[in-house]
Amino acid sequence: MKTVSLCAVLFIFAACKTSPPASSCRYAGVVKDLSGIDGCGLVIEMKDGTILLPVEFAVPGFTLKAGQAVKFDFMELKDRASTCMSGRTVRIECILETK
Template sequence: MNLNLPVVIAGAGLAAMLFSCKTPQKDMGCRFEGEVVDMTGLDGCGLMIQLNDKDHSKLQVAEITDSSFHLKAGQKIRFNYTELHDRASICMAGKIVRIDCIKER
């Protein structure tokens, strides 16, 4: 069996890149605080997060990366989020977001 050494080395390098572990991102912790509020009284709205900021900004939750976490009205939470600019909603209150980190306070 005649193996071409450069091909073997290139194949091994490619396999190492494909199966290598990613460097874990530093956990920044959940840095925002808020409360889950029931906004079903507004057309197209449901449970939203009201931030503990001076404006009491509201966030529409489109996704939660932790599928085991479920929002409940009145729940006090710490979380991180990413605004989703490619989403639309008929609820006219708040930014549409993905929750990247969430825990109860």
């Protein structure tokens, strides 16, 4: 009985991942569709014009849509190559849609 209870508790804690608080999403940008450029797709353009190519998401389930305004945080993946000829390859650590 103890084994079943312990397994249930561990399962519940493992399943309860939450997204980081909005305060950790430090940057703002807009999702752009660059699928007209070879090897590109949806990217995030920051306010300063920097293009980011998201290839990983720390919190799954967020869907990027062209024109969407977002707050986010990222980590550059310098060891990752991309066929898109513009932008920096990144892992999105935190992302929230804004209005």
